[in-house]
Amino acid sequence: xxxxxxxxxxxxxxxxxxxxxxxxxxxxxxxxxxxxx
Amino acid sequence: xxxxxxxxxxxxxxxxxxxxxxxxxxxxxxxxxxxxxxxxxxxxxxxxxxxxxxxxxxxxxxxxxxxxxxxxxxxxxxxxxxxxxxxxxxxxxxxxxxxxxxxxxxxxxxxxxxxxxxxxxxxxxxxxxxxxxxxxxxxxxxxxxxxxxxxxxxxxxxxxxxxxxxxxxxxxxxxxxxxxxxxxxxxxxxxxxxxxxxxxxxxxxxxxxxxxxxxxxxxxxxxxxxxxxxxxxxxxxxxxxxxxxxxxxxxxxxxxxxxxxxxxxxxxxxxxxxxxxxxxxxxxxxxxxxxxxxxxxxxxxxxxxxxxxxxxxxxxxxxxxxxxxxxxxxxxxxxxxxxxxxxxxxxxxxxxxxxxxxxxxxxxxxxxxxxxxxxxxxxxxxxxxxxxxxxxxxxxxxxxxxxxxxxxxxxxxxxxxxxxxxxxxxxxxxxxxxxxxxxxxxxxxxxxxxxxxxxxxxxxxxxxxxxxxxxxxxxxxxxxxxxxxxxxxxxxxxxxxxxxxxxxxxxxxxxxxxxxxxxxxxxxxxxxxxxxxxxxxxxxxxxxxxxxxxxxxxxxxxxxxxxxxxxxxxxxxxxxxxxxxxxxxxxxxxx
Amino acid sequence: xxxxxxxxxxxxxxxxxxxxxxxxxxxxxxxxxxxxxxxxxxxxxxxxxxxxxxxxxxxxxxxxxxxxxxxxxxxxxxxxxxxxxxxxxxxxxxxxxxxxxxxxxxxxxxxxxxxxxxxxxxxxxxxxxxxxxxxxxxxxxxxxxxxxxxxxxxxxxxxxxxxxxxxxxxx
Numbered sequence: 001x002x003x004x005x006x007x008x009x010x011x012x013x014x015x016x017x018x019x020x021x022x023x024x025x026x027x028x029x030x031x032x033x034x035x036x037x
Numbered sequence: 038x039x040x041x042x043x044x045x046x047x048x049x050x051x052x053x054x055x056x057x058x059x060x061x062x063x064x065x066x067x068x069x070x071x072x073x074x075x076x077x078x079x080x081x082x083x084x085x086x087x088x089x090x091x092x093x094x095x096x097x098x099x100x101x102x103x104x105x106x107x108x109x110x111x112x113x114x115x116x117x118x119x120x121x122x123x124x125x126x127x128x129x130x131x132x133x134x135x136x137x138x139x140x141x142x143x144x145x146x147x148x149x150x151x152x153x154x155x156x157x158x159x160x161x162x163x164x165x166x167x168x169x170x171x172x173x174x175x176x177x178x179x180x181x182x183x184x185x186x187x188x189x190x191x192x193x194x195x196x197x198x199x200x201x202x203x204x205x206x207x208x209x210x211x212x213x214x215x216x217x218x219x220x221x222x223x224x225x226x227x228x229x230x231x232x233x234x235x236x237x238x239x240x241x242x243x244x245x246x247x248x249x250x251x252x253x254x255x256x257x258x259x260x261x262x263x264x265x266x267x268x269x270x271x272x273x274x275x276x277x278x279x280x281x282x283x284x285x286x287x288x289x290x291x292x293x294x295x296x297x298x299x300x301x302x303x304x305x306x307x308x309x310x311x312x313x314x315x316x317x318x319x320x321x322x323x324x325x326x327x328x329x330x331x332x333x334x335x336x337x338x339x340x341x342x343x344x345x346x347x348x349x350x351x352x353x354x355x356x357x358x359x360x361x362x363x364x365x366x367x368x369x370x371x372x373x374x375x376x377x378x379x380x381x382x383x384x385x386x387x388x389x390x391x392x393x394x395x396x397x398x399x400x401x402x403x404x405x406x407x408x409x410x411x412x413x414x415x416x417x418x419x420x421x422x423x424x425x426x427x428x429x430x431x432x433x434x435x436x437x438x439x440x441x442x443x444x445x446x447x448x449x450x451x452x453x454x455x456x457x458x459x460x461x462x463x464x465x466x467x468x469x470x471x472x473x474x475x476x477x478x479x480x481x482x483x484x485x486x487x488x489x490x491x492x493x494x495x496x497x498x499x500x501x502x503x504x505x506x507x508x509x510x511x512x513x514x515x516x517x518x519x520x521x522x523x524x525x526x527x528x529x530x531x532x533x534x535x536x537x538x539x540x541x542x543x544x545x546x547x548x549x550x551x552x553x554x555x556x557x558x559x560x561x562x563x564x565x566x567x568x569x570x571x572x573x574x575x576x577x578x579x580x581x582x583x584x585x586x587x588x589x590x591x592x593x594x595x596x597x598x599x600x601x602x603x604x605x606x607x608x609x610x611x612x613x614x615x616x617x618x619x620x621x622x623x624x625x626x627x628x
Numbered sequence: 629x630x631x632x633x634x635x636x637x638x639x640x641x642x643x644x645x646x647x648x649x650x651x652x653x654x655x656x657x658x659x660x661x662x663x664x665x666x667x668x669x670x671x672x673x674x675x676x677x678x679x680x681x682x683x684x685x686x687x688x689x690x691x692x693x694x695x696x697x698x699x700x701x702x703x704x705x706x707x708x709x710x711x712x713x714x715x716x717x718x719x720x721x722x723x724x725x726x727x728x729x730x731x732x733x734x735x736x737x738x739x740x741x742x743x744x745x746x747x748x749x750x751x752x753x754x755x756x757x758x759x760x761x762x763x764x765x766x767x768x769x770x771x772x773x774x775x776x777x778x779x780x781x782x783x784x785x786x787x788x789x790x791x792x793x794x795x796x797x798x799x
Contacts, residue, residue, distance in 0.1 A: 003474040010478025011485075018486040021516075022509040252765060297631040342759055343691055343768070355654050362649060366642075548638055555639045559646050579765075597650030601643050608639060612632070 049617065053154030054197065060161025068168045071179045082254025082581035083173050090585040091170060098170030099587040100599070103569075105166050107562055107603045109159035114276070114561065115611075116156050117230045118284020119149045120203075122318060124223040131216060141311055143207055145288060148618035150204055155610065157193075171585075174576045181249070181256045181263055182240055189236045196229035234280075235273055242268035244577050245568070246340040254580040267340045268333065275329035278322055283557050285319030290554030291615050293547035296540075305540035312550055313378070313539075319553060320371045324447065327511070337571070344578065348571050356567050356593055361439065363560045365403035368446050370549040370556070372399055375453040377546035378460070384535040385460030398449050402442040440507040441491030444514045448483060451518050455525060462532040472528040476521050483517045486510075558607060562600030570596070675780065675790050682781025685774045690763060692778070703760065704745050709733065710779075710786035721746070730791045733779045737763045737770075 083089075090098065123142045130138030168175050179186070203222045210219035247254075249262035256263070292312035299305040338345030347353060376392045379385030455476075464472070487510050494506035573590050576583045591599075686692045695703040713729035713736075716722060724742035726732040735742050740758035749755035763770045763778075770778070780792040 003470045006471050006474040007478050007481075010475050011481045014479050014482035015485055018482055018509075018513055018516075021512060022486070022490060025509045025512060026505055294631065294635055297635070342695065342761070346695070358654060359646070359650050363646065548635075551635055551638060552642055555642045556646075559643060563650075592656060593654065594651035594656060597647045601647045604643055605640070612636075 050150050050154050051201075053151065054157050057154060057157030057161045060158065060165055064161070064165045064168050068172070068175070071168070071172075071176045082177055082250075082577060085173055085582065085584040087584055087586055089173050091172065093169065097587065098166070099585070102163070102166045102170055103599060104603055104606075105159060105163040107565055107600070108607060109156065109163050110565060111558060111561065111603075111607045112152055112156035112159055113234070114280045114283045115287055116149065116153050117234060117277075118280040119145055119152075119288070120200075120223065120226045120230060121281055122284065122288070122315075124220065124227060127220060127223060131220070139211075141307075141314075144311075146204055146207070148288075148291060148615055150200075151614045151617055152611075153197075153200060155614070171576070174581065177254070177577070177581060178240060178243070181260070182243070184260060185236050185239060185264070189233060192229050192233045192236065196226060196233060199223075199226040199229060231277065234276060235269075238272045238276065239264040239266075239269055242266050242272050244575075245344075245572055246336070247577050247580050250580060252580070254577065267336045271329065271333040271336050275326070275333055278326055278329055279561070282319050282322035282326065283561065285315045285317075285322060286550075286554040286557040287611065289315035289319055289550040291315075293550035294615070295619075296542070296547050297544055299540075302540055306538070307540075309381075309540045309542055312547065316371065316374060316550060316553065319557070320367075320450075323367070327443070331507075341579070344571055347573070348567070352590070353567050353571060353593075356563065359563060359593065359597075360560065361406040363556050363563070364443070365406050365446075366556050367553055367560075368450055369399060369403065370552045372396070372450055372453045374546055374549040374553075375450075375457045377542055377549070378457050380543070381539065381541050382461045382535045382537045384463065385457075388456045388460055391456060395449050395453055399446055402446040402449075405442040406439055406446075437491040437494050437506055440510050441487055444487045444510045445484065447514050448480065448487075448517060451521070452480070455521065458525070460535070461537045462529055462534050464528045464532045466528055466530065466532075469528055472524050476524055479517050479520055483513045486513050555604070555608065558604050559600060562603055563596070566591075566596040566600060675792075678777050678780040678792060679784045679790065681774065682777035682779070682784075685770065685778050686781055690768055690770060690774070690778060695760070704748055706782055706785070708786050710783040710788045712786075716743070716745070728791075729788070730779060730783075733782060734775065736760075737775055737778065 092098070123146050126138045126142035126145070130136065130142065199222050203219070203226050206219060206222070210216060210222075243263055243266050246267035247263070248266035249259045249264075250256050289312050292308045292315055296305060296308035296312060299308055334345065334348065337348060349357070372395065376389075376395075379388050379392075466472075490506045490510050490513075570590050572578050572583075574583050574588055575581065692706070696706050697703075710729055710733060713726075713732040717724070717726050717729070717732050722743055724732065724735050724739070726735045739762065740760035741756070744753075744755045744758045746755050748758070750757045750759045761768060763775060776792045780790050783790045783792070
């Protein structure tokens, strides 16, 4: 049961982490080189 | 009998190198004037006509250059990669104090030694065909890059010297400080080889994204600018990593072949281990390659939007579908090989039931990757198109779908790898169950995120974000791989190691390794074609036009046939080299 | 030997499959004709000739539709460009030097960064720099007649009067 709990919590937790990472990466200035030229 | 065979083989390599040097010397002597350079010889790129291209009866000059170049690149990739593994294995052997690493390193080197001379020969052939069939282009390029050819010659001699010292000195420099000196020689070999590649990369990238010259091709005298053009660094990185992947695949195929023919269990075990190690290197180096390719493409776009669009959204977009098919095949083969590897340990049986699910996901991703949704259009058709298909956004618009698929494929291949390692060990830590739950959580979150990024940015946003969304997708994949490896490592501290037998593999698993090597070779040929072909009607893009009678851009079908013929020739020569290497080993054993 | 033959046949099969896929399964793409030299000039006698040349250049040598198409989002649509040109020069943000619609079109072709339509600048440039090259340079290489022809074509497509002058035959 504890494993299932850890699975659910970590899934949601990591997803939240990934969404924040997405936002940061998509808006980072450093990405502008992809579209230059 | 054994003595004469051995000395013959030992002489073969230096003899072949001598032939290569003769080719180069002949080229230089007969085209002396091209090799003098100075400020007075630079007057801009010549404007050529059909008559400026020498004809040799019965020889298609363009095809000759293409073949020579491709052969040279295949051999060069191999001989640049092998010293990297050999050095790494030698160092590991010294650090771990295990003789088997040293033995296999020496075997890799022995097996490949003839390949070095073949690289030199094909290089000499390439030089000669270029000078014969494209004299004005060579004159122009040499007027700019002349000094670099001296550098190239210097690095070549340095590389040859360190190669022969490294190889022939192996047995004698095997103990104490001499061993470390030997490792130093190996390092010199690698440095010289890499430097050679960097110099040659400058020439070929200049032809695509010239710098240091004005629109008429007049050279300003800044050689460094010409060398460090837009594509130089991305090409250096891409070729360096790709060489490692490629070399690993060829060695893997060698090991697979020797495994199939192995007579004793010991031999089987030895070649099974070699094959696995080589494949780990090959697939491991394959993973960062998309980044290098992405950088390459970004720099092409930065230099010329048109060239970039021709590459990705125009005529050559279909070529990337073909590439997708090949990469998919590579992943399928790698996964199959891992699943067969479950059987190396009896405890691996328990993971066989997961194989069908992973296989399903990988096959589905593969299908997404090579299903053609897009119409590839000439500019005429692009204008006339209605709304059902997206001509430019099509390839780009499908990029999120393809990036999604490849990231899922990567994750599930990684899963196969984790399960393979778990087949050999069972964790004993109390929190193993929680660790696995955590990893499952990571995987789930990653899959959801990757699919979300692909679907949302693929269908609901504008084109700029479509490409950008691939970055967080890959970041997710890399994060999961690293995090899971860390958890795995911690979780298996003090784990029970199961009965593990190298060599306990079905014969058909070795065909997966052969498929990987053949596919890699063919893929390299295809990618080499596209790199050259996006120059279209230019020798040096936007600076020097190609006016030869053969200046048409070949179709993908034509290119595929040329690449296939080249692949067959190349792999036959490689088989010959390995056979020679095997003879050498037998001869040594007989003594 | 047996293993060699099996491995060789297997490899040939794989190579054959890839060749088959590339040559037969994917649609045969005819590569474009090389852009013809000397396309312009000799036979331009009427405005219709000029517009026809412009259309040929737009779809061929100029490769305009590669970016100026509805799906790309990379470049503004041009079906009403000649008409919009007149408005653009009057817009408060206009930074270029054109004084009439034809001049604006010409400026957009040879000096695209003189004024960039908001939203279409290279990212990070704040719409100060255009991703479009000067059409006279490098890989597009249009000459003056061809540029005039493209302007005439754009004017024709936009349904406005063609103001470009035809300079008699030849260049």
